[in-house]
Every structure is written in structure tokens, then in C-alpha cells.
Amino acid sequence: MKKLFLIVAIIFQLGALLWMALSREYVVQTGEVVKVQTAPIDPRDLFRGDFVRLDYDLSSLPARLLEQHLHDQELKKGQVLYVTLQKDSRGLVQAMAVSDISPAGNELFIRGRLLRDWVKNKYNASTLAIKYGIEQYFVEQGKGIDIENRRGRRNELQTPMIMHVALSNSGTAIIKHHEWGDFAVKLTVKRQPERDAEITEASAVLQLEIKNVSQRNQILPLKEGTCSFRMRSIKSAPQQLVLQGENCKQSPLQEVAFKSGDSRTFTFDLNQPQWHVLYKDALTPMGKLPWEYRFRLIFDSPPESVNGDIISQAFHGRGQID
Amino acid sequence: MKNPHAWLKKELPHWIQDGIIDSEQAGQILSRYPDRHSLSWGKILISAFGAVMVGLGIILLFAYNWEAMGRFSKMSVILGALVITHVFAYKTRLKNHHLSESLFILATMLFGAGIWLIAQIYHIDEHYPNAFLLWGFAALMLAWTLPSLPQAILTVALLMIWHFTEVLDFDFATHHALLLILIGLFPLIWRLQSPVLARLVSAAFFVSLGLTTATVDEHLTASTLLLVSASFIFFSFWSSSQVTGWLSRTGVELAKPAWLVLLVMLFLMSFGDVSDDLIKVRFREPIESFYFYVPLILSQLLFAWLMLTRQFSLITFVIELIVLLVVLPSVFAVYPVQLYSLIFNLLLLGLSIGLIYQGSHYADTRKMIWGSLIFTVLVFARYTDLFDSLISRAIAFLIVGGVLFFAGTVLNRNRGRNRKVSS
Numbered sequence: 001m002k003k004l005f006l007i008v009a010i011i012f013q014l015g016a017l018l019w020m021a022l023s024r025e026y027v028v029q030t031g032e033v034v035k036v037q038t039a040p041i042d043p044r045d046l047f048r049g050d051f052v053r054l055d056y057d058l059s060s061l062p063a064r065l066l067e068q069h070l071h072d073q074e075l076k077k078g079q080v081l082y083v084t085l086q087k088d089s090r091g092l093v094q095a096m097a098v099s100d101i102s103p104a105g106n107e108l109f110i111r112g113r114l115l116r117d118w119v120k121n122k123y124n125a126s127t128l129a130i131k132y133g134i135e136q137y138f139v140e141q142g143k144g145i146d147i148e149n150r151r152g153r154r155n156e157l158q159t160p161m162i163m164h165v166a167l168s169n170s171g172t173a174i175i176k177h178h179e180w181g182d183f184a185v186k187l188t189v190k191r192q193p194e195r196d197a198e199i200t201e202a203s204a205v206l207q208l209e210i211k212n213v214s215q216r217n218q219i220l221p222l223k224e225g226t227c228s229f230r231m232r233s234i235k236s237a238p239q240q241l242v243l244q245g246e247n248c249k250q251s252p253l254q255e256v257a258f259k260s261g262d263s264r265t266f267t268f269d270l271n272q273p274q275w276h277v278l279y280k281d282a283l284t285p286m287g288k289l290p291w292e293y294r295f296r297l298i299f300d301s302p303p304e305s306v307n308g309d310i311i312s313q314a315f316h317g318r319g320q321i322d
Numbered sequence: 323m324k325n326p327h328a329w330l331k332k333e334l335p336h337w338i339q340d341g342i343i344d345s346e347q348a349g350q351i352l353s354r355y356p357d358r359h360s361l362s363w364g365k366i367l368i369s370a371f372g373a374v375m376v377g378l379g380i381i382l383l384f385a386y387n388w389e390a391m392g393r394f395s396k397m398s399v400i401l402g403a404l405v406i407t408h409v410f411a412y413k414t415r416l417k418n419h420h421l422s423e424s425l426f427i428l429a430t431m432l433f434g435a436g437i438w439l440i441a442q443i444y445h446i447d448e449h450y451p452n453a454f455l456l457w458g459f460a461a462l463m464l465a466w467t468l469p470s471l472p473q474a475i476l477t478v479a480l481l482m483i484w485h486f487t488e489v490l491d492f493d494f495a496t497h498h499a500l501l502l503i504l505i506g507l508f509p510l511i512w513r514l515q516s517p518v519l520a521r522l523v524s525a526a527f528f529v530s531l532g533l534t535t536a537t538v539d540e541h542l543t544a545s546t547l548l549l550v551s552a553s554f555i556f557f558s559f560w561s562s563s564q565v566t567g568w569l570s571r572t573g574v575e576l577a578k579p580a581w582l583v584l585l586v587m588l589f590l591m592s593f594g595d596v597s598d599d600l601i602k603v604r605f606r607e608p609i610e611s612f613y614f615y616v617p618l619i620l621s622q623l624l625f626a627w628l629m630l631t632r633q634f635s636l637i638t639f640v641i642e643l644i645v646l647l648v649v650l651p652s653v654f655a656v657y658p659v660q661l662y663s664l665i666f667n668l669l670l671l672g673l674s675i676g677l678i679y680q681g682s683h684y685a686d687t688r689k690m691i692w693g694s695l696i697f698t699v700l701v702f703a704r705y706t707d708l709f710d711s712l713i714s715r716a717i718a719f720l721i722v723g724g725v726l727f728f729a730g731t732v733l734n735r736n737r738g739r740n741r742k743v744s745s
Contacts, residue, residue: 002467005466005467006412006464006467006468008463008467009460009463009464009466009467010408010412010429010464012460012463013404013408013429013430013433013460014401014404014405014408016433016437016456016460017400017401017404017433017436017437017440018401020437020440021397021440021443021444024440024443024444024446025444028444051445077493113449131447133446133447133448134445134447135447136445136446136447137445138442138443138445139389140386140389141385141386143389174444174445174446175444175445
């Protein structure tokens with residue numbers, strides 16, 4: 001009998017490891033692959049060596065995506081949540097809804113856990129911090145620094161990583177591999193508003209540089225001025241934006257070639273009315289919005305030949321860049 | 323006597339020669355007292371420590387995460403190494419106990435390496451304390467089935483890391499950590515009959531209890547720890563007087579960390595403002611009542627049993643007094659801070675003087691050291707509270723020094739006398 005128990009204990013060790021590995025391998029082999037664009041930083045794990053910590057747009061979602069029946073509930077840290085995803089033609093995903101119930105049918109979704117308690121109308125209630133288990137990317141020792149260098153730092157050109165993630169039927173996500181975005185971006189403040197500036201001068205003037213960092217030549221369909229870009233609200237910022245004034249609608253498209261290494265800079269004067277935001281039923285300059293309202297500039301409808309979104313770092317209308 | 327078995331083995335031939343016993347009886351006597359030293363726990367622990375180091379080396383080796391090595395190769399290496407180590411450990415378990423024990427430890431370390439390796443291969447970023455729980459559980463299974471002290475020690479270490487990470491990184495109370503220690507580790511002390519493990523598991527239980535109660539409500543921690551330590555000490559009083567042999571020794575070993583906890587808590591309570599904050603339990607959640615009333619009932623049942631079996635001793639009543647002092651403010655919401663602070667100071671003072679007296683009178687160096695330590699710490703703690711002028715501070719130190727000097731002289735005299743008597 002003692003012998004039998006000992007054999008059971010040994011088999012437990014082997015079985016646990018095999019189960020851990022095979023259940024993940026099954027997802028890698030059979031799961032639907034989506035792409036998630038990210039920005040890394042570089043720490044080191046005691047037991048697992050170098051890894052890159054990944055932060056996604058999916059990591060902090062606006063609470064308005066919560067399904068109606070959850071709006072009046074208190075969600076506890078660790079609560080399992082299912083985020084319904086929409087995949088574009090390039091495979092990149094975007095969050096559409098958040099629920100505590102696994103979506104039925106053929107809907108694409110990812111399973112995550114709430115990182116901190118969420119209570120309506122309490123501090124930070126506008127944002128849901130969610131972890132999906134794909135926030136660490138392990139690389140050979142020394143390569144973490146390489147990735148960080150290529151990714152770039154604050155006030156430098158930053159190249160996004162595009163993670164290829166396999167999703168199981170139950171929403172479990174496993175990172176398969178990564179690729180680098182074709183375009184690097186650099187967002188800088190050209191002019192910051194004075195502390196007591198008039199409402200017409202309350203917002204910053206930003207400069208966005210985009211650079212083809214891929215080995216291939218790229219062609220981007222550009223409109224006049226800054227008309228090729230729109231503002232994407234993140235976290236709690238209002239959705240109702242006045243986008244691209246009438247002049248942009250009339251703006252003709254011109255195909256511009258970006259050879260490998262070519263770059264172009266765009267200037268955004270956020271004081272201009274086309275960047276004003278509908279806030280509390282009034283059009284408000286972005287510099288006058290609450291501090292937690294952050295935005296990103298995103299290139300509108302990039303061609304399918306470009307592998308990822310051309311998207312800036314998050315910023316506040318007064319010019320604070322995250 | 324460091325090794326009574328060796329002494330017995332040396333004496334028995336003389337007893338046979340003198341006609342006190344015959345050789346058959348000598349054999350029976352010798353077999354009655356197994357030579358625990360021949361088990362060479364020291365050697366086993368050193369080998370086990372070596373295996374742990376090798377295992378950590380393997381973990382860090384894989385942490386390098388060679389890109390040139392595919393994920394299936396990496397997994398084959400670690401799983402292959404695990405299987406081979408287990409096979410060798412299993413095969414040698416009857417022929418070479420030391421080697422088998424070390425190989426099983428190495429296998430448990432390889433299992434841990436495997437967990438981290440798979441997490442690395444698949445970039446798993448889930449609730450990482452679970453890895454320590456799984457690893458600890460695997461070690462616990464081997465500790466039970468072999469049975470093995472090094473595996474048991476490794477289990478305690480891994481479960482402690484698991485609980486610390488749950489509490490410190492995630493603020494989870496993790497009540498089941500206590501349940502796991504109670505169900506998985508306390509009975510293992512009985513199975514392995516190891517005083518080292520008894521002390522270690524008892525200490526782990528107090529640390530876990532402190533972590534859990536602090537996460538539930540920090541006001542609960544002091545009361546719970548005091549009530550549980552009182553229960554352990556009452557149990558040791560009962561076990562040392564009612565039963566003989568191993569259970570009696572275990573009771574004493576289990577109570578050693580409890581004594582330390584009791585002393586630390588008493589010391590903290592001797593500061594009025596600290597105890598005012600620590601002692602009042604609020605009972606907002608049922609779990610707070612659970613952690614307060616269960617140890618309270620347990621301690622009172624054990625105290626009642628000690629009284630019924632007429633085991634009266636001064637220290638039993640002192641500990642019961644401490645229990646009552648802890649219970650009163652929480653239950654009746656009455657807490658005269660200054661009076662309590664004074665009582666806790668007097669208790670510590672009495673305890674230290676009692677230990678110094680017993681240590682010097684009965685030539686017990688350990689009691690003497692503990693008594694002196696508590697006395698000195700207490701005087702230093704009250705240094706700024708009570709003594710305003712340099713003269714009173716100087717007098718306090720002169721008295722402390724004088725008491726310790728006198729006690730040391732008595733201790734030396736009595737030890738010398740004891741040596742003469744024994745020679």
C-alpha cells in the first residue's frame with residue numbers, strides 16, 4: 001500500500017506538469033489566433049529570467065462596456081470577466097463588451113480577471129482594470145533589453161509590438177509569438193498652454209512623427225493636414241467627439257510612399273474646434289477636460305499592407321503624455 | 323547526554339560482565355531505544371540542501387530561456403530529468419536511504435523547475451502564488467508517502483512562500499493556508515516524530531495565522547495570536563504531565579514558538595498606545611468572531627481540563643490572566659489603557675525575574691538567558707517612557723546591571739556545585 005501511495009505521489013508530479021503543458025499546447029494548436037497591439041517595459045522575473053511586461057488597450061477598459069446587469073453591482077478583485085472582441089481584416093482585436101457570463105454562440109472573447117474592486121460612482125469607477133494572463137512575454141536573457149531598446153522610450157520613436165495570441169473556446173489566451181509594427185511613432189509637445197490661459201488657448205499643440213521602420217516600402221493614403229487622423233478616447237474619456245471638420249470630408253486622398261526609414265511629421269493644434277469634445281452637453285477644448293480623460297491619435301483606415309495600427313501614446317489635452 | 327544510545331551501547335557489556343543482565347536482555351534493551359543518531363539527520367539535511375541547490379541551479383539554467391532550444395526540447399529535458407530522478411530515487415530507496423532521500427528532493431525541485439519552465443514557454447501570467455501551492459502540495463505528498471523530513475521542511479518553506487505572496491502581493495486572507503497546515507502538516511509531525519518539524523510547523527502556523535488575521539482585520543491579530551499561543555502552552559502543560567514519551571515532547575516543542583509569540587505580544591501590549599490599537603476586536607464580520615471565539619473556547623477548555631486534573635501552577639494562572647485581559651476589552655468594550663499597560667509591564671517584569679531566579683537557582687543557562695533578555699529589553703523599552711532625568715536613567719541601568727551581575731554569579735556558583743555533585 002505504501003508503495004502504491006508513493007507511486008501516486010510521483011505520478012502526481014508528472015501528471016501536473018503534463019496537464020499544465022498539454023492544456024496550453026492544445027490552445028496554441030487549435031485556438032483562434034488574434035493580434036493585440038501593445039507597448040512593453042522591461043523587468044526581470046526571479047525564476048523565469050527576462051521578460052517583457054505587456055500593457056494592452058484591453059488592460060484598462062471603459063466601464064461603459066460593462067453589460068447592463070452589472071452596472072449596479074459591486075465587482076470584486078479577482079472576478080472573472082469575459083470581454084467580447086471584434087477582429088478587423090488584419091486580425092487586430094478591439095473590446096466590444098464586458099460580461100461576467102461567457103458569451104454564447106460563435107462570438108470571439110477573451111477571459112480575464114478584475115485587477116481591483118469596481119464599484120459604480122467610486123474612485124476609478126470609470127475604468128475596469130483587467131488581467132488576461134498574457135501580460136508577460138518571456139525572452140532569452142539579454143533580449144528583454146533589446147526589445148526595450150527597439151520599442152523606444154518616452155520622447156523617442158516607439159515601435160509597437162503586435163502579439164499573436166491563441167484563444168481557446170473558453171477564452172483562455174496564450175501568446176504564440178510577436179511581430180514588430182511597420183510604423184514607429186513619436187509624440188511630442190510643441191507648445192504647452194499657460195496655467196491661466198484663455199479657453200481658446202487652453203489646449204496643447206502636439207507633434208506626431210510617423211516612420212516606416214519595416215524593411216518594406218509602404219504606401220499610406222493621406223488626406224490634407226491632419227485629416228488622416230482621428231482621436232480615440234481611452235479609459236473614461238467621452239466618446240462623442242467632433243471629428244474632422246467639414247474641410248476634412250472634402251479632403252482628397254493622396255497615396256504617399258514611405259520607403260524603409262522614411263518619416264513624416266504632423267502638427268495637431270488641439271485648440272482648433274475640430275478637436276473639441278462634447279462634455280456635459282457643451283463643446284469643450286481638450287485642455288479643459290478632467291485629468292483622467294486621456295486620448296490617443298490614430299491613423300484612420302490604414303491599408304491592409306500595414307500590419308498594425310499607427311497610434312500615438314496616450315495624452316491629456318494639456319499636453320501631458322503618458 | 324548528547325547520544326544516550328551510544329552511552330547505553332558502551333555500558334551494556336559492563337552490565338553483562340557484572341551479571342546484572344544477560345546478553346539476550348541486553349539485546350532487548352538496546353532494541354527498545356533505537357539509535358536516532360544513526361539516521362544522521364544532519365547528513366540527510368546536508369544532502370537535501372545540496373539537492374535543493376542543484377534544483378535551484380536547474381531552474382535558473384532554464385530561466386536563461388535559450389531561443390535556439392525549442393519548447394518541446396525544453397519540456398522533454400525537464401520531464402525526462404524528472405522521470406529519471408524519480409526512477410533512481412525509487413530504486414535506491416531500500417539500498418541507500420540517504421541517496422534516495424536526496425534524489426527525491428531533487429525530483430521535487432525539478433518539479434518546481436518544470437512549473438516555471440512551462441509558465442515561461444507559454445508566457446503564463448496567471449496568479450503566480452498558485453505555482454508555489456502546487457509545488458508545496460507535491461512536496462507534501464512525498465513527505466507523507468516516503469515519509470521524509472527534508473520533504474516536510476521543503477513543504478513548510480514552499481507553503482510559507484505561497485501564503486506570504488498571497489497576502490503581500492494580492493491582499494488575500496487565504497484561510498485555507500491554515501487548514502492545509504492543520505490537516506497536512508500537524509499530523510505529519512506525528513508520522514515523522516520529529517521535534518524539529520514540530521517546532522517548524524508550529525512556527526509556520528503562527529506566521530500564517532498572523533498573516534491571515536492581519537488581512538481580515540489588523541485589530542484581530544494580537545488577540546488571536548495570544549489566545550492560540552495560550553492554547554498551545556496549556557496543551558504542552560497537559561501533555562507533559564499526563565502522557566509520556568513522544569507526545570509529551572511534542573507538546574513542549576509545539577509550545578516553543580507559542581512562548582515566543584506570547585512574549586512578543588506581551589511586550590507590544592506593554593506600550594499603552596500600541597495595545598490600545600491592537601486589542602479591541604470589532605467583530606464586523608462573522609470570520610472575525612470565528613478567529614476570536616474558537617481559540618478562546620479552546621484555551622478555556624484546556625484550562626478547565628488542567629484545573630479538573632489538579633494541575634495547578636503559577637504560570638498556568640498567569641497565562642489565564644493574560645487570556646482574560648485580552649478577552650475583556652473585546653467582549654465588554656472596556657479598556658483602561660494605563661491600567662492594562664501597567665499590568666502587562668508587571669507581568670513581563672515578573673516573568674523575567676522568575677526566569678532569572680529559576681535559571682540561577684537551578685543552574686539552567688537557557689532560562690537565565692531568556693530572563694535576562696526580557697528584563698533588559700523591558701528596561702530599554704521603558705527607558706524613554708519612564709525616566710526623565712539622567713540620574714534616574716543612570717540608577718535604572720545600575721540596577722539592571724547589578725541584578726544581572728548578581729544572577730550570573732549565583733548561576734556560576736550553582737553550576738560549579740552541580741559539577742562537584744555529579745563528579
